[in-house]
Amino acid sequence: ALLAALRPVLPLVLGLSLGCSLSLLRASWSQSGGEDQCLGVVGRPGPLAGGVHLEAADARLGPGHEDFRPRIVPYYRDPNKPYKKVLRTRYIQTELGFHERLFVAVLTSKATLNTLAVAVNKTVAHHFPRLLYFTGLRSAKVPHGMVLVAHGDERPIWLMYETMHYIHQHFGSDYDWFYIMQDDTYAQAEQVKALVTHLSINQDVYLGRAEEFIGGDEQARYCHGGFGYLLSRSLLLKLHPHLDSCRNEILSVRPDEWLGRCIIDFLGITCVSQLQGQHYHTYELAKNTEPEKEEEEEFQAALAVHPVSDMTLMYRLHKHFSRIQLDRAYQEIQELQMQIRNLTSLTPAGEAGLTWPVGINAPFLPKSRFEVISWDYFTEQHLFSCPDGSPKCELSGASKADVSEIIESALEQLNSRYQPLLRFSKRQLLNGYRRFDPTRGMEYTLDLLLEAVTQKGHSHVLAKRVSLVRPLSKVEIIPMPYVTEATRVQLVLPLTVQDLDFVANFLDMFAMNTLDTHDNALLTLLFIYHPYDAQRVSQVDVFAGVKAMVGELEKRYAEVKIPWISVKTEVPSQVKLMDIVSKKHPVDTLFFLASVWTEINMEFLNRCRMNTISNWQVFFPVHFQEFNPALVYRGEQTASSSTDFLRDGHFDRHSFAEACFYNSDYMTARTKLAADILDRDEVLESMEVFDVFLHYSGLHLFRAVEPGLVQKYALRSCNPRLSEELYHRCVLSNLEGLASRSHLAMALFEQEQANST
Numbered sequence: 001a002l003l004a005a006l007r008p009v010l011p012l013v014l015g016l017s018l019g020c021s022l023s024l025l026r027a028s029w030s031q032s033g034g035e036d037q038c039l040g041v042v043g044r045p046g047p048l049a050g051g052v053h054l055e056a057a058d059a060r061l062g063p064g065h066e067d068f069r070p071r072i073v074p075y076y077r078d079p080n081k082p083y084k085k086v087l088r089t090r091y092i093q094t095e096l097g098f099h100e101r102l103f104v105a106v107l108t109s110k111a112t113l114n115t116l117a118v119a120v121n122k123t124v125a126h127h128f129p130r131l132l133y134f135t136g137l138r139s140a141k142v143p144h145g146m147v148l149v150a151h152g153d154e155r156p157i158w159l160m161y162e163t164m165h166y167i168h169q170h171f172g173s174d175y176d177w178f179y180i181m182q183d184d185t186y187a188q189a190e191q192v193k194a195l196v197t198h199l200s201i202n203q204d205v206y207l208g209r210a211e212e213f214i215g216g217d218e219q220a221r222y223c224h225g226g227f228g229y230l231l232s233r234s235l236l237l238k239l240h241p242h243l244d245s246c247r248n249e250i251l252s253v254r255p256d257e258w259l260g261r262c263i264i265d266f267l268g269i270t271c272v273s274q275l276q277g278q279h280y281h282t283y284e285l286a287k288n289t290e291p292e293k294e295e296e297e298e299f300q301a302a303l304a305v306h307p308v309s310d311m312t313l314m315y316r317l318h319k320h321f322s323r324i325q326l327d328r329a330y331q332e333i334q335e336l337q338m339q340i341r342n343l344t345s346l347t348p349a350g351e352a353g354l355t356w357p358v359g360i361n362a363p364f365l366p367k368s369r370f371e372v373i374s375w376d377y378f379t380e381q382h383l384f385s386c387p388d389g390s391p392k393c394e395l396s397g398a399s400k401a402d403v404s405e406i407i408e409s410a411l412e413q414l415n416s417r418y419q420p421l422l423r424f425s426k427r428q429l430l431n432g433y434r435r436f437d438p439t440r441g442m443e444y445t446l447d448l449l450l451e452a453v454t455q456k457g458h459s460h461v462l463a464k465r466v467s468l469v470r471p472l473s474k475v476e477i478i479p480m481p482y483v484t485e486a487t488r489v490q491l492v493l494p495l496t497v498q499d500l501d502f503v504a505n506f507l508d509m510f511a512m513n514t515l516d517t518h519d520n521a522l523l524t525l526l527f528i529y530h531p532y533d534a535q536r537v538s539q540v541d542v543f544a545g546v547k548a549m550v551g552e553l554e555k556r557y558a559e560v561k562i563p564w565i566s567v568k569t570e571v572p573s574q575v576k577l578m579d580i581v582s583k584k585h586p587v588d589t590l591f592f593l594a595s596v597w598t599e600i601n602m603e604f605l606n607r608c609r610m611n612t613i614s615n616w617q618v619f620f621p622v623h624f625q626e627f628n629p630a631l632v633y634r635g636e637q638t639a640s641s642s643t644d645f646l647r648d649g650h651f652d653r654h655s656f657a658e659a660c661f662y663n664s665d666y667m668t669a670r671t672k673l674a675a676d677i678l679d680r681d682e683v684l685e686s687m688e689v690f691d692v693f694l695h696y697s698g699l700h701l702f703r704a705v706e707p708g709l710v711q712k713y714a715l716r717s718c719n720p721r722l723s724e725e726l727y728h729r730c731v732l733s734n735l736e737g738l739a740s741r742s743h744l745a746m747a748l749f750e751q752e753q754a755n756s757t
Contacts, residue, residue, distance in 0.1 A: 099233070102196055103175040104131040105163060107225070107255075108183040110154065114143060116183040119314035121146050127189030130175070134163045160255035161247050168240045176201045178236060181228035186305045186317045190325060195303065196230070198278050205232035206263055209282045209304075210271045213257065222260020223271040226306040227282040229256075235269065242266040282306070289313075291320040300324060333359070360471050361440040375433040375445075378403060403432065406444050410466045414450075423453045430463065441471040481616055486520065487609045489660075491592050491600070492581050494526040495546065496572060497533065498717040499596040503546050505712075506596050507553060513601045515557050521592075521605055525550065525564035526577055534568040571721045574657075575673075575684045575692060578666065587664040588614070593689060595657040597711040598623065604708040608660040611702055618693050619660040621706035625652040626713045631739040631747050649713075650740070651705045654733040656690040658709065669697035686723030713737065 108117040117133055121143070125131045132147050136154035151162040167178060177196045181187055199205060207230040208223030223229035239262065246262035263269050273280045283302035291313070299305075308314050337358040344354045355362040366372045376385035378395060380403065386393035395403060407429060414424045431447040446466050453459045491510075495503060514521045527543045541547070550562045567580060578593070585591075592608055594600070604621070611619040626649040666689070673696045677683045693701055718730035738744065 099176045100129060100174055102129055102177045102179060102193060103167070103171050104128045104179045104181070104192075105167060106131065106133045106181055106183055107159065107163065108133050108135050110135070110137055110140070112183050113137070113140060113148075115311050116308065116314065117146070118143050119308075119311040120183050120186075123314060123318040124187060124189040128193070130171075133183075134159065134166070156255040157247070157252065157258050160259055161243060164236075164239070164243055164259070168236055172233065172236055172240070176233050177205075178231045178233070179228060180225070180231065181304070182226055182306075184306065184308045185226055185228050186308050186314055186321075187228055188303055188321055188325075191303045192228075192230075195278055195280070199232075199276055201232060202234070203232065203276075204235040204238065204267065204269050205230060205275060206235060206260075206269050206271050207275055207280050208271055208273070209280065210273045213261070219270070220260075220264050221271040222257050222264070224282075224306075225254070225256030225259075227304045229271065230280075235263070235267065238267055239263060280304075285313075291316050294320075357469055357471075360469060363443070364437050364439045373435050373437060375435045378432045378434065380407075380429045380432075403429075406468055406470075407446065407448070410446055410448065410468060413468075414464070414466070420455060424450045425453070427451055427461065441469055444468040444470070481613050483610055483613055487590050489521040489592050489605050489608060490585060490589050491521060491523045491594050492526060492578075493523065493594050493596065494528060494572065494574075494577055495543070495596060496528045496717075497530065497542050500542070500546065502596045502714060504549060506598065506600075507549055509599045509601075511553060511557070513599075514605070515553070515560060517602055519602055519605060521600075523562050524581065525562065526581065527564055527566045528572045528577070529566060529568045531568055531570060571685050571719065573685045573722075574688045575670075576681075578689055579670065582663055582666055582670070585663055587662075587667065589663040591659075591661055591663060591666070593657070593659040593661075595655075595711075597714050598658060599710055599712075601708055604706060607706070607708065611704075612660040612662065614662045614664060615699070617700040617702050618662075618665060618697075620656060620690055620701065620703045621658050621660070621709050622651045622653055622703065623655065623658055623709040623711050624705075624707055625649050625655075625711050625733075625737045627737065627739045627743065628713050631743050649710075650736065652711075652733055652737060654729045654736070656688050656729075658706075659689050661689070661693065665697065665699060666692070669693055669699075672696040685721075686726065688726065 106117065106120055113133075113135060121131075121133075125146075132149055134149050134151065136152065136159045137150050138152045140148060140150050142148045149163075149166060151159060151166075153159065153162070163180075171178075177199075179187075179192055179196075199207075206223060209227040209229075210221035211224045213220055213222060242262065246258070246266070250258055250261050250265070252258035252261060260271055263271075281298070281301045281303045283296075283299045283305050285305055285307060287309075294300075305317060308317065340358050341354065344351060347353050364371075364373060376383070378384060378399075381395055383393055383395045383399060384391060407426060411424055411426055418424070427449040429446065430449055431445075433445040434442060436442050444467065446468070448464050448466065449461065450464050451459055451461050493506070510523060513519070525546070527546070529537065529542070533540075533542050547564070550564065553562060554560060565580060565584070567577060569576070574593075578591075581591070590609065590612060592605070608619060608621075611617065632648060669692050673692055676696070690701075693699060716730060716734055718727055718734070720727060722730075739747070
């Protein structure tokens with residue numbers, strides 16, 4: 001019986017014993033074999049084995065290894081000096097000392113600023129992370145979309161001197177590589193970016209097309225400015241102290257020769273066309289060159305082409321090299337797809353695991369019916385899944401361009417596959433389906449009525465179903481302005497007579513989550529009186545109880561003042577009310593337009609601050625609306641404080657009552673609205689603040705679900721005097737806020753059972 005009881009525990013006991021024995025045995029080996037190697041490393045002055053000090057051992061590694069030796073800086077605070085708060089940098093990239101990869105400087109002149117410089121800006125400028133134009137003009141008119149630095153002196157040497165000085169002063173500590181080119185140079189941006197990724201930043205690099213000095217040293221070379229040249233950050237930092245001496249001592253007509261002589265004389269570095277296994281390929285264009293007919297291998301592999309005589313030639317070069325890069329990309333895709341097909345047979349899934357298209361992620365597999373991605377039906381004229389919820393709308397704008405491009409792509413793929421045996425042309429789009437799969441991109445299924453023509457001229461009409469995928473491309477990080485969580489938030493709460501039952505809970509939550517925590521937030525109440533109540537305000541004030549509660553808060557928190565504004569109106573238009581509040585606050589005020597059912601908390605206020613950016617973005621959160629507890633629980637015990645989002649409520653996408661925006665942005669959009677509607681104030685009754693920003697501002701409208709903004713269930717009173725759209729949205733919000741479909745079905749089922757009995 002004892003053996004039977006110990007048998008399940010026996011493997012555990014044996015495993016623990018064996019593990020302890022092995023660990024003790026290994027510890028004895030490491031102690032016996034590691035004493036000599038560690039001797040002298042613990043203490044800096046201690047000797048190594050053989051009497052060699054640590055400093056001598058480090059010296060043998062060479063001076064280049066000193067920067068990579070770890071060094072601990074002890075923290076010491078002088079008790080005699082006052083304590084100062086340490087200011088952290090805005091971005092962790094700055095604190096860690098990371099640099100951007102490439103900076104590009106384009107030298108232009110008065111004659112070519114509006115021609116070749118514009119062509120460079122339209123062809124390759126958007127491929128570089130940062131590009132500036134430098135000229136010697138004093139008051140040059142800057143073409144649209146270009147950043148121009150004018151030095152005020154058109155002498156070539158002076159322009160080069162000022163340009164190098166400006167680059168060092170403003171960008172020397174931010175970038176690793178500096179590429180300098182002329183506006184009559186066509187450079188392949190992607191090739192230049194790929195080149196710098198393969199070069200080490202620890203060396204002094206002066207890379208370009210090496211040319212000999214006239215009558216100079218045969219060993220010395222300078223980089224020809226017409227083909228562009230690359231400078232490393234380390235070389236720029238060493239060169240900057242000698243620029244003044246070079247300007248005074250070196251005489252030259254060409255600015256590229258002057259810079260090359262300066263680098264050689266003071267740094268001893270000559271221009272090279274090959275470095276670290278990377279070649280700087282260039283090509284010199286002859287007169288009347290036809291880029292489309294150039295088939296030389298040197299031209300196809302050129303990283304920079306010079307000279308470019310006019311804008312048309314620049315555009316033709318860009319088209320030609322873009323086509324070459326596109327063909328290379330397609331060739332690489334085909335090779336990768338072939339490799340994937342060959343390796344698929346070796347995987348556990350075999351050929352069945354091969355996805356279509358090859359190399360693209362497999363379609364999303366839903367785990368329940370609630371995760372199924374629905375298809376949107378469309379034709380060439382109409383879309384049957386409209387943003388406003390209507391069953392049918394006209395196909396226009398980006399959607400129409402998308403459908404046209406997909407149909408053209410389908411015909412192109414069919415003809416490339418079956419030509420020259422068959423040639424297809426479109427008769428009609430019978431059916432079209434599309435859906436967005438977040439794991440792979442936009443998927444399309446087209447039923448096309450095609451006319452197929454054979455080589456002998458015979459035609460036949462047939463229907464063909466094709467499937468296409470527009471895969472997700474490279475993800476880009478959108479640069480956003482810097483914001484902080486220290487901005488003061490001004491809460492604006494409109495109140496009507498129907499809201500009086502909920503004001504006490506709102507003020508209690510505001511006091512607990514903002515006043516008690518000393519959050520940087522203020523509150524302004526907006527009392528909306530009906531004309532009948534406004535006439536009797538001296539006898540009976542419907543908001544007297546709210547004003548009494550505000551007085552109690554001000555007594556409890558002596559440093560807090562809660563102002564209120566009284567408004568008399570029959571139709572409480574959100575835009576008209578915001579006009580009154582906007583005039584009473586500074587232009588830099590951050591408003592949070594709240595509703596009486598909102599439960600304010602610090603977490604949401606911080607997100608309001610971070611998601612609202614002046615002159616850039618406004619934030620319209622989608623609050624979480626709890627369901628009617630009478631329908632959800634039906635007499636059972638309510639849920640815990642942690643809300644179950646799948647059972648207790650939903651995100652109310654029909655409500656636009658909450659908004660975060662800056663007063664300056666609202667005033668700008670409101671000015672454009674006033675110029676559009678003139679004196680027709682009745683139009684404002686059919687609009688909300690969301691509509692003002694949507695139609696009359698160029699800002700980003702950020703609308704997202706906000707789990708920190710929770711509202712208790714309440715049946716809203718919908719004002720029938722508002723516009724039809726606003727009234728319809730209010731009714732839909734009330735209906736969808738009752739309960740989920742399962743809860744409503746259960747309530748109906750129980751009611752039918754009760755009626756039947």
